Amino acid sequence: MRYSIINVLKQGLAGQKGWQAAWRDATPKPQYDVVIVGGGGHGLATAYYLAKLHGITNVAVLEKGWIGSGNTGRNTTIVRSNYLLPGNEPFYEHSLKLWEGMSRDLNFNVMFSQRGVLNLCHSDAQRDAYARRGNAMLMMGADAELLDADQVRRMVRGLDFQNPRFPITGGLLQRRGGTARHDAVAWGYARAASELGVDIIQNCEVTGFVRDDDRITAVETSRGRIAAGKVGLAVAGHSSLLAEMAGIRLPIESHVLQAFVSEGLKPWIDTVVTFGAGHFYISQSDKGGLVFGGDIDGYASYAQRGNLPVVEHVAAGAVALFPALGRVRLLRSWGGVMDMTPDGSPIIGKLPIGNLYMTGGWCYGGFKATPASGWCLAHTIANDAPHALNEAMSLERFARGRAIDERGAGPRPNLH
Amino acid sequence: MLLIPCPHCGPRAEVEFRCGGEAHVVRPAEPESASDEVWRDYLFVRKSPKGVHFERWNHAHGCQRWFNVARDTVSDEILAVYRMGEAPPEVGR
Ligand SMILES: Cc1cc2nc3c(=O)[nH]c(=O)nc-3n(C[C@H](O)[C@H](O)[C@H](O)COP(=O)(O)OP(=O)(O)OC[C@H]3O[C@@H](n4cnc5c(N)ncnc54)[C@H](O)[C@@H]3O)c2cc1C
Ligand SMILES: [Zn+2]
Numbered sequence: 001m002r003y004s005i006i007n008v009l010k011q012g013l014a015g016q017k018g019w020q021a022a023w024r025d026a027t028p029k030p031q032y033d034v035v036i037v038g039g040g041g042h043g044l045a046t047a048y049y050l051a052k053l054h055g056i057t058n059v060a061v062l063e064k065g066w067i068g069s070g071n072t073g074r075n076t077t078i079v080r081s082n083y084l085l086p087g088n089e090p091f092y093e094h095s096l097k098l099w100e101g102m103s104r105d106l107n108f109n110v111m112f113s114q115r116g117v118l119n120l121c122h123s124d125a126q127r128d129a130y131a132r133r134g135n136a137m138l139m140m141g142a143d144a145e146l147l148d149a150d151q152v153r154r155m156v157r158g159l160d161f162q163n164p165r166f167p168i169t170g171g172l173l174q175r176r177g178g179t180a181r182h183d184a185v186a187w188g189y190a191r192a193a194s195e196l197g198v199d200i201i202q203n204c205e206v207t208g209f210v211r212d213d214d215r216i217t218a219v220e221t222s223r224g225r226i227a228a229g230k231v232g233l234a235v236a237g238h239s240s241l242l243a244e245m246a247g248i249r250l251p252i253e254s255h256v257l258q259a260f261v262s263e264g265l266k267p268w269i270d271t272v273v274t275f276g277a278g279h280f281y282i283s284q285s286d287k288g289g290l291v292f293g294g295d296i297d298g299y300a301s302y303a304q305r306g307n308l309p310v311v312e313h314v315a316a317g318a319v320a321l322f323p324a325l326g327r328v329r330l331l332r333s334w335g336g337v338m339d340m341t342p343d344g345s346p347i348i349g350k351l352p353i354g355n356l357y358m359t360g361g362w363c364y365g366g367f368k369a370t371p372a373s374g375w376c377l378a379h380t381i382a383n384d385a386p387h388a389l390n391e392a393m394s395l396e397r398f399a400r401g402r403a404i405d406e407r408g409a410g411p412r413p414n415l416h
Numbered sequence: 417m418l419l420i421p422c423p424h425c426g427p428r429a430e431v432e433f434r435c436g437g438e439a440h441v442v443r444p445a446e447p448e449s450a451s452d453e454v455w456r457d458y459l460f461v462r463k464s465p466k467g468v469h470f471e472r473w474n475h476a477h478g479c480q481r482w483f484n485v486a487r488d489t490v491s492d493e494i495l496a497v498y499r500m501g502e503a504p505p506e507v508g509r
Contacts (some may be wrong), residue, residue, distance in 0.1 A: 240464035241464070241466060249457075249461050249463075250461065250464075251456070251460035251461045251462065252462070252464055253437070253438070253462045253464045254464050254466075254489070298434070298435050299435035299471065299487075300435075300437075300438075300464060300469050300471065300489050301489050301490075301492070302466045302489045302490050303489070303490055303491070303492060307417060307418065307430065307492075308417050309417060309430055309431050342459070342460045342462075343460075398456045398459075398460040398461075399452045399453050399455075399456040400452065401452075403460075411459045411460055412437060413437065413462065414435060414437060
C-alpha cells in the first residue's frame with residue numbers, strides 16, 4: 001500500500017485496520033540469482049537497486065539477527081559529502097544526491113534533515129586545510145562554505161570561543177549535509193525491495209560457502225543451504241570473517257566505536273558540529289536527545305560495547321566545546337563493530353572469486369554512504385564490473401599502491 | 417578499563433598504553449625482489465579474529481617499552497603477556 005495523505009485519511013476513517021505489514025518476512029527458497037549477506041542499510045539498498053535498476057528480482061537478503069540490528073541502528077546518522085580526494089568525493093556526492101530524493105523514491109519518510117554539517121577549525125593551518133577541502137568539494141560539484149569565527153558565533157550558540165588550547169577560528173560548512181532517521185532507512189529500503197519481489201530473511205546467519213573451483217555455488221546458513229548465482233557481502237564490522245570463510249584475507253581490522261545520547265532537551269542545537277581536534281561531534285535528534293560521539297577505542301574488537309576511557313574522553317571534549325553540557329545527563333551509550341581499513345576508505349567491488357562481491361570497510365562513516373554503496377554494489381554485481389564511482393574503491397588498490405588516504409595517517413587501521 | 421600487565425612495570429590502567437596492532441607481522445626478507453602482493457600483505461592485510469588476537473602494545477606513559485599481548489577481542493580478557501621477539505604462547509587455540 002502506498003503511503004500518502006489520502007491513505008492516512010482513509011485509514012483514519014476505517015479505524016486504522018487496513019494497514020499491512022511494511023515488508024514480507026520471507027522464508028528461504030532453495031535458490032536465488034543473487035544472495036546478499038547482511039540486512040543493514042547497505043545490503044537492503046543493494047537488493048533494492050538490483051531489483052529496481054537492473055531488473056534482478058530473484059534476490060535474497062540474509063540477516064543473522066533482525067534488519068537494522070547492526071550499525072544501521074547504532075550510528076549517529078550524520079550525512080555529508082565533504083571529502084577531499086577524487087577517489088572518494090564523487091561517490092559521496094552521488095550518495096548525498098540519492099539522500100535528497102530518498103523519501104520520495106522509497107515512498108517512506110526517512111526524515112532526512114539538511115540542517116548542515118559544520119567542521120570547526122582552531123588554527124591557521126587547519127583553516128587552510130579546510131579551504132583546500134572546500135575548494136575540492138566545489139570542484140567536484142558539492143557545496144561548501146568557509147566560515148570565519150563571527151559567522152560560526154552567529155550560527156551556533158554555547159560554543160566556548162575562549163578555549164586557550166583550541167580557540168575557534170572558523171569552520172567548514174556543508175549546508176546540504178545533515179541527519180536522517182537510521183531505522184527508517186532500513187525499513188524504507190526493506191519495504192521497497194520487498195515490494196519488488198526481494199526476499200528478506202531474518203535470523204539466518206551465513207556460516208560458510210560452498211565452492212566449485214573459482215565460483216561460489218551456495219551459502220551455508222543457520223536455516224540450511226541456499227544456492228546462489230552471485231553473492232554480495234554487506235556485513236559491516238564482520239567483512240573479514242565472511243571473506244575468511246571464502247578463503248580471502250582482507251586489509252581490514254574490526255574495531256568498536258561508541259556513541260551517546262542525552263536526556264531529551266528542548267531545541268538546543270539545530271545543526272551538526274564536529275570538533276575534530278577534540279575528538280567530539282554532536283547533533284540533536286527530533287526527540288530532543290543530544291546525539292554525540294568521538295573516536296574509536298583504538299584496539300581490535302568484536303564487542304558491541306566500548307570501554308570507559310573513551311567515555312571520559314568524549315565527555316571531556318563535550319564540555320570543552322560546550323561548557324553548558326556539563327549540566328546535561330547522559331541517557332544511554334552503546335558501541336558498534338566496524339571494519340577499519342588501513343587507508344580509512346571503503347572497499348566496494350569484486351573479490352578474487354568469480355561471483356563474489358563486497359561492500360565493506362566503512363570505518364566510522366558508512367551511514368551516509370548507504371544509498372550509493374547499495375547503488376554501486378548493485379551495478380557491480382549486475383554488470384560484473386564496477387561503476388566509475390566505485391572503481392577506485394577496489395580491493396586491488398592495496399596491491400597497486402593506490403590507497404585513498406584522506407587523513408594521510410598511513411597504513412594503521414586504528415588511526416583512521 | 418583494561419588492566420594491562422606490562423611485563424616491565426606490572427598491572428597498569430589502559431590509558432597509559434597505546435595499541436600498536438597485530439604482532440608478528442614480518443617484513444619481507446628480500447625487499448628488492450618482493451612482489452606487489454607480498455608488500456600488500458605486509459603493509460595492509462591484517463588478521464581480524466573474533467577471539468584471541470596477538471597484538472603489540474606500547475607502555476607510552478610508563479616505561480615506553482613495546483611488548484606483546486594475547487587478548488580476546490570479544491570478552492577483552494588478556495590471556496597472556498610476553499616480550500618482543502618471543503613466540504606467541506599457546507592460548508585459547
Ligand atoms: C557508534 C557509531 C556511530 C556511527 N556514526 C556514523 C555517522 O554519524 N555517519 C555515518 O555516515 N556513519 C556512521 N557510522 C558508520 C555506519 O553506521 C556504518 O558504516 C554502516 O551502518 C555500515 O553499513 P550497514 O548499515 O549495512 O551495516 P549494519 O547495519 O551493521 O549491517 C550489517 C549486517 O550484517 C549482519 N551480519 C553480520 N554477519 C552476518 C552473517 N554471518 N550472516 C548474516 N548476516 C550477518 C549483521 O547482523 C548486520 O545487521 C557509525 C558507526 C557506529 C558504530
Ligand atoms: Zn611498562
